Amino acid sequence: MSEQEEDLELQALQRELDGAFESTRPRRGFEDELWVRMQAARPATNRLRDAFAGFFEGIRAVPRVPMGAVAAVLVTALAIGVIVYGGSHGGGSATSSGTFEQSGAAPRAVDAGFGMLPSPVLGSAVSSGQISGGAPTGSEYLGPAQISWAGKASVAGGSVHVYRYREPSINTADQFASALGAVLRQRPQGYLGIYAASKYTLRIRGTVGSPPSSPAYMIDASTSMPPIDAAGASPADYASIFLAQHSLEPQWPYTVTTDKSGDPIKVVYERQFDVTGYGLAYLVNSNGDRYGLEVDLRADQLASVTGPLPLSLDTADYRIVSPDEAIRPTLSSQGTNGSVLPPPAVQLTHVELVYVLVPAGDHSFYEPAYLFSGSLQVSGKTYVKHVLAPAVDPSQRTP
């Protein structure tokens, strides 16, 4: 055997050893079991001390709000009477509360905050907001428009959670795949891994910068995937059964919508974030469309599943501005677009607090934003226009 052949053989063996070590993981449940054992084994005095520390950290974590702002919030709340939430809730059936981690643990509060936050990139047309499609009612209007804001602010500012996650590693992906019983096949560019199980292929990737997309897993059913055994069940039921069978049910709040208009049928678990004092805020993409976990079905047969990779989230509170303040830069940056005909006027009348993903390298964020909407008439037809604007106070995020 030549030296070159020997080198190639050893390199192949190294790759196999890499695969062997990376695919060797403890049985499912061991991680949480051991963690619980470790916690239980700690001296009672330490546990008590930590409990007190957590209590006082919790107090420190409460944002300091100037008294003037408190008064303004109270006045606004009294004037409005009841905080109004807008937006349609799709064809949803169930809203389920859950926690944000696969293990079921609540997000950890970070006392010191995350520092200056990166600003969401919501579009190129306007510096701090994007005119986009996606309508709660009526058809989408995608063209330019002269925007004005005449709605009532249903959110008066204050502080809300910002969520942060660490970019998942190959180990994270391998553990997720291993828990599903899938075996590593390859690691092509753009993926943390592609894995094979007996009835499907699993792909796992990290955060995508543009358009922003959370770390995700994608299951593509093979031809040997058996039908889901539930006679008379709805597509949402089929989706729920498959997810339950594979322990993939979302651990976050969601609303289920079903789109039967095409093939495959799409069942979407629209992700929400619980906002203290507000309610549930949807996660939307840069077009303002809600998203989360999607199960595609053909009759009673699973076609594919695309969902966010379960990751633990840290939280920190950040001050948000009112919708009036948030939309102001968008309104002030409007100019003539150079065309002979002026764009149609759109009066935004409704606003909803949402969350958007802001990729930022090793750590990315789910940040609050406002989704404004209003309708306009073009050639006798009603259209809806959406504008997305960052909600975090500009002084707490990078320009």
Place this chain on the structure above:
Amino acid sequence: MDVRSSSRARTYHEPAVLADRPPFEDLYRDFLGRIYAYVRAQVGTPADAEDITAQVFMNAYQAYGRFEARNTTPAAWLFRIARNATLDHFRAHGRRERLRRTIEHQPVAEADPAGQAEERIQYRALLARVAQLPERQRDAISLRHSGLSFDEVGKLMGCSEDAAKMLYHRALKAVREAVQKEGV
């Protein structure tokens, strides 16, 4: 020959992160799989690997207050504890017992929930060969393929980086010969 041209990126090698000691739970979640794999490659049975891994993290949890981030990486620190725990295990049970258990738990005999996935069986067979190497060779392979740099492997094993590379290379050749001989 360049024994291994690239080492995988590891979260906790970044000095900026080291300066601000991460919560122990982060360390635990990030390293549990790697520590388990390191131990599992040497002890041959999942039950032993779980016991030793549990001991590693129990010890690390208790000692984390004394961990000096500026002196070592969390990876090197944890693998040092894992290495000691594994050596303690062998001292307690003896090498003969270890070999017996390794042989008894050949991969073909294990049930595979994913339908006897061929690749997984092959990987286990490969790790069984690693487990049968002489102690230092086994250690060099296991530490290196757990993501440590040769510098870290050398420090843990009490030798230079170059010596660690040579040891690893010899171990690699030994695994290849075993594979060729036994047709894994």
